[in-house]
Every structure is written in structure tokens, then in C-alpha cells.
Amino acid sequence: MILALDQGTTSSRAIVFDRSGKPRSVSQKEITQYYPEPAWVEHDPEEIWETQISAAKQAILMAGIDVSEIQAIGIANQRETTLVWNRETGKPIYPAIVWQDRRTADRCSELRTAGLEQGIAAQTGLVIDSYFSATKLAWLLDHVEGARNDAERGRLAFGTIDSYLVWRLTGGRVHVTDMTNASRTMLFDIHRLEWSPDLLDLFRIPKSLLPTVVGSSGVVGQTDEAIFGAAIPIAGMAGDQQAATFGQACFHPGMAKSTYGTGCFLLMNTGIEPKASSHRLLSTLAASGKEQATYALEGSVFVAGAAVQWLRDEMGLIRHSSEVEEIAKSIPDSGGVYVVPAFTGLGAPYWDSYARGAVFGLTRGTGRAHLVRATLESIAFQCRDVLDAMAHDLDEPLREIRVDGGVSNNDFLMQFQADILGLPVVRPKFTETTGLGAAYLAGLAVGFWKSQLEIESQWTIDRRFVPAMTEANREVLYAGWQHAVNRVRVEK
Secondary structure, three states: OEEEEEEOOOEEEEEEEOOOOOEEEEEEEEOOOEOOOOOOOEEOHHHHHHHHHHHHHHHHHHHOOOHHHOOEEEEEEOOOOEEEEEOOOOOEOOOEEOOOOOOOHHHHHHHHHOOOHHHHHHHHOOOOOOOOHHHHHHHHHHHOOOHHHHHHOOOEEEEOHHHHHHHHHOOOOOOEEEHHHHOOOOOEEOOOOEEOHHHHHHOOOOHHHOOEEEOOEEEEEEOOHHHHOOOOEEEEEEEHHHHHHHHOOOOOOOOEEEEEOOOEEEEEEEEOOOOOOOOOOEEEEEOOOOOOOEEEEEEEEOOOHHHHHHHHHOOOOOOOHHHHHHHHHOOOOOOOOEEEOOEOEEOOOOOEOOOOOEEEOOOOOOOHHHHHHHHHHHHHHHHHHHHHHHHHHOOOOOOOEEEEOHHHHOHHHHHHHHHHHOOOEEEEOOOOHHHHHHHHHHHHHOOOOOOHHHHHOOOOEEEEEOOOOOHHHHHHHHHHHHHHHHHHOOOO
């Protein structure tokens, strides 16, 4: 068996996979979201660790296997979330600053005003945004008492969640990150495949803080025996979206997937050369089971499934997330209502840190069902924003989109997504492809699976959603969305 650890924004999940790529067991533990200031988002690193290990132990127990049967561990993680810890004690100096956090928006505006965006994009493939790790890390060094002095003396370690988990799993013996996570820090040169000295100087980051960068597939260390009762090779690491792309078997240039989780992320494989975007998408490293680096073009939407959680937790319009599909189907349309869930700004292709959420088109007849349906539709509209930007960057149009993530199980949303995109949307039988991708990367490294061709043969379709909406209706609905988005934008 292979054990996948999928540490996400709202939960820590562990899945035990067999050789056919099927899950033997799944365990999931929710983690707490902290909002100490408006647009700030934090996690408790100790809670991340405890929930992840608890989920892993429970998954092994539920699978009814001995620890000795686990051939390797693969890790997928929420990307960009930033942690700094003491090398001697292992204790974080501050809570984890989550990828959604906007506290460094002003610093990013300063960098753009200084004319640095083109140079940073040329090295990293990224736009300047507080989404990425660099300004978060600089903020920690500047705002936590003694942090900069300790960092310059080599006493501290920086990592994204993958790096932190490996550190803890190996008892502090291994400090690494993989190329996909490194490429999301805004400190990594995606062409040279190394930390950029220029960017480290710009953000005043001591190189001693940084982890060693490794490939996504390969043994990086063994777990401390005390954790599971046996030492297990850690053999796969990738940011969650790159792991999902690998789990969807998007191994060939032109293949694309869209993952619907807390956010929504559309990635397209561009092969062994990075493709620069002229429409504010990201060039990023893709996970690869081979020695040669593979690249992807990405559009990032900050709020997807999180909008459904907002309906449940903050608005009290639903009791369970599973209710939204039937509620949305109970009415023929949203009644002209548009929800723009810019709770933490807008991602691609707008990159507006200062935009905030809004609801438009309310009338006296607007009810609960209209708000629920409009919230679901907002997820599809945001994906259309990204796809339109991607279409302008491509030589050939996309033929279909593979979908995954928890929200992809909503048939209403997937059909509406196909309608708004004007493209087939293809859902696999197993939609938790983030964990599957991490498992595949680890399994390839230890010979559990022999090749990517073997993995491709395991990918199977559950349902294909074909566009059924007229083009005229599609464009009217999308024009209404664009009008709503333009009304919340600050940076235009």
C-alpha cells in the first residue's frame, strides 16, 4: 500500500491506496481557520501536525493493514502557506500565514509601483501578489520580535506545509521542499531551478532559512520510527494542485484539469518548456515522475468551495454543504442575482488584493434559493474568467477539462460549468485526485507503480458533462457576471 497525506486549507486527510489506485481507507480531520484581522488568515501549525498524524494513523487502522505494508508516503499540501520555526526546538515562531492572507497587499503594491513586476515574472513565472510566500516570509522576519536576528544567525527554518511535515516526520533531520512548492514562493527561478539570489536580496531573506529543493518523486528521508512504529520512506511531494494534475494523469502538453476545493485551480500541462502568459496567468512547475522538469500554465481562483462554507457558517442559509445542489435545482435560474465571493480579493486574471465580496441584483422577490444558486454559479463564472485568459495564451483551444475535488461531485455545478465554458467537463470515478497524485509520485519512486503509462491506464471516467446551453444565453449570463466583477474591483 501507499499512504498519501493531503494537508489542505480546511482539513488534513490521509488515504491508503492499493496497487490499482483505489482507496482502501480515508480519514479526514477539520482544522480551524483563524481571522485575527480583516483579510488575515492563519492556521495553528501544531493543529496541522496533530490532525495530519491522527488522520494517517486512523487511515492505516481503517485499512486493516500493518504499518510494514506501507511501502512509501506521498505528501500533497496547501501551497504558499508560510511557516518559520526554530531549528533547535522545532517550534514555530508564529502561526502559519495562509495562502489566502492579504496582510502584505500594500507591500505588493509598492513592488508593482517600483516597476518590478516584469523582472519578477521573468524569473518566477508569477505576478506580484500577497498570495505567494515571499512577502509573507518577509513580514514574519520584520514583525516577530528577534526573528530577523535569529534568521541571520541560521537559527530558523522556513517552509511551506510540505517542508514542515517532512521536518516533523523525520524528527528534524530533513529540511526540503519540492520544485512545485518552491515555484510558488516568488523566490525560485523556474528556469535555473534554484533559489534566486536577486529575489532573496530584494526580500531580505537569508539563504540559510531555505529548504533544499528536490524533485516531486524520489525518496527524501524516512519517518521517525516513534511516529508509526516503523520507518517509512517519504518518496513523493507536490503542491496540492500539481498533485491533482498528476493524479488526473494530465501527462501530455495540452491536457488540463480544474480542481474545486477551497479555491478553484485550473492547470494545463505545457511540457518541458515554461509558457509565459500575456493574460496574467502563472507559469509554474508541474509535478513529474521523471527527472526532467515539466511546466504548467495556471489560473488560481481564491474562493470556490469556501463560498459554500460561507453560506453554511456565516450566513446560516444551509445546514450542510450537501444541500446546495437540490436548492439550486429548485429554481430555474438565479433571478438575475450575482454573488462575487471576493472575500480575500480576486485571483486570476484580475489579481486584485483589495476587491471584496458583494451581491448584486437583489429584488423583493429574491430568496434563499437564489442566493444559494448564485453562489454556486459564481464558481463556474470564475473558472470561465480563467479559461478565457488561458485561451488567449494558447496556440490551440482546449478540447475538454478534467475536474476533481469535493465540489466536483455537485452535478448541477458541473453541468452549469460545461454550459458556461462551452466545453465538455469530464469527472473521473475518484475525485480526490490530490491524494492520489501524491500517492502516484511516491509509488513511482519506490517501484510500486512501474510507469506513468500504468497510471494512465487506471484513470476512468465517471461522467462527461456536455454543454446544453445556447451560446446566446451563455454570453448574456457571463456578461452579467463581468459587470458584477467590475463593480467590486479596486485595482483596474
